[in-house]
Amino acid sequence: MSVIEYKGFGGVPLSADVLGDDNDPAVLLIPDIGQQRSAWRAVADGLALSGRRVVSLDLRASGGVDQLAAHVEDLRLVLAQMGSRPVVVAARHGGWIATRALATDGILLAGGLVLVDMPDDADAVAEGIAARQALPTLVVRGGFAAAPITSECDVFAAALPIGEQADIDDSDLALDADRTEALLGQLLEFLERRQPREATEFQAGSDPRTLRDAMGCFATGVTIVTALDAAGVPVGLTANSFTSVSLDPPLLLVCIANSAGTAPALREAGHFGVNVLQIGQQPASNRFATRGEDRFANLPWAPGQTGVPLLGSSLVSFECQRESLHEAGDHFIMVGRVVRAQFEPHRDPLLYFRGKYRRLHFA
Incomplete structure (x- = not known):
């Protein structure tokens, strides 16, 4: 003990x-x-x-x-x-x-x-x-x-x-x-x-929550994906299914749930932003993950070169032109061509692991 x-x-x-x-x-x-x-x-x-x-x-x-x-x-x-x-x-x-x-x-x-x-x-x-x-x-x-x-x-x-x-x-x-x-x-x-001691197993047809917990064992960063809707109003949501795809050409992708309130606007957007969050932006992550919130209220943001809203103080903000869109079960995949990126390398990233926010611990 x-x-x-x-x-x-x-x-x-x-x-x-x-x-x-x-x-x-x-x-x-x-x-x-x-x-x-x-x-x-x-x-x-x-x-x-x-x-x-x-x-x-x-x-x-x-x-x-x-x-x-x-x-x-x-x-x-x-x-x-x-x-x-x-x-x-x-x-x-x-x-x-x-x-x-x-x-x-x-x-x-x-x-x-x-x-x-x-x-x-x-x-x-x-x-x-x-x-x-x-x-x-x-x-x-x-x-x-x-x-x-x-x-x-x-x-x-x-x-x-x-x-x-x-x-x-x-x-x-x-x-x-x-x-x-x-x-x-x-x-x-x-x-x-x-909370069994033995490893939990997912097989096709099992409880989807079990698969979600398995996926949650992969540690990720946290992003807020932003765009303008057809009326020019800023929209956005929190997402951690994000990855780089290619350096030549410069491509990245994000996965968006079909059930998300902003999904229709993101499907139609010709340009979108991906804001990778730092540890001080956990409140913003929570806000953009909550329905019914005025997500951009009292939050510093500015339009990028293509007009998409980019969040101030982010670890990095990617401004993208939509390259392609792919249906994938209960999500769709947006592939974007990066036209501009701004980043601040001295900030610490906001991390997400097993359903919980984490911080980076340096050895």
């Missing part, structure tokens, strides 16, 4: 025990507010022996439930520093922290969520926090002690889009160790289904 320190909200240091092999699937354990990470010791040891890399976190030392917002920001920052998407397992009020931290873009931060003996949380239902959980979620009751089943728990679990429940039967428990073993069994069964 080793100890690692993360930086929480406001630079607060947060210590964690780390058990298991670095190459094993990760599990992040969150204690109850006011508890130490040692409360998870027996479960952490069992998970590590079962082939999981376990990170058992201490919450910030001061404050209770009234500092819930700070705990939430702490957890989001820790997840951003982990380098992989763990399954988050939270005890009691730690579940309040986890549900709020993962209600927004949780799928980019974690691979699953387990809530053990979480107290009734009517606010999570009323504020839509439960309904916004995009992660597979397991609600365990009786994990640490016999717990009454309440209607509020049922309402919360029912509001989860990908939720399931498990009740630990007290009639089969004679010792505290029995309860720990029962909890560990529930966790491992969920982990094996949602």
Whole structure:
């Protein structure tokens, strides 16, 4: 076992025990507010022996439930520093922290969520926090002690889009160790289904999400593809399916989903731009990936030589004349001839890997 320190909200240091092999699937354990990470010791040891890399976190030392917002920001920052998407397992009020931290873009931060003996949380239902959980979620009751089943728990679990429940039967428990073993069994069964240790396989006809996850293992940069529609209005969208094709002639390509709102305009555009993003442009990436946004509002951009909108401060902006267009399943491929490129070599690229933004770490 080793100890690692993360930086929480406001630079607060947060210590964690780390058990298991670095190459094993990760599990992040969150204690109850006011508890130490040692409360998870027996479960952490069992998970590590079962082939999981376990990170058992201490919450910030001061404050209770009234500092819930700070705990939430702490957890989001820790997840951003982990380098992989763990399954988050939270005890009691730690579940309040986890549900709020993962209600927004949780799928980019974690691979699953387990809530053990979480107290009734009517606010999570009323504020839509439960309904916004995009992660597979397991609600365990009786994990640490016999717990009454309440209607509020049922309402919360029912509001989860990908939720399931498990009740630990007290009639089969004679010792505290029995309860720990029962909890560990529930966790491992969920982990094996949602984040298996063996390599996941895709075959023709399998769940498309499995193929998407496989494709996500290829690290890419992030681009925003821009053009003018028939009325001369700037349009654009975020895309990471981009590559160079040829230097002579100078060709590149991008793949655009047929379902994208800007797809019709890009299909008809005679010229388009590809803006490769740097790390400071993550908000722009999010904006151009969200429907209903005024994507160019308050964003520095200028028309290029051909009139296409090019984003300021990009790592590189390519201005292209459309060379050809090819249909490819649920996407189409635009091949462009580069007529102009502007780049700033001293900026760091914004990267994307396994459904999460990354940064380049120099050795």
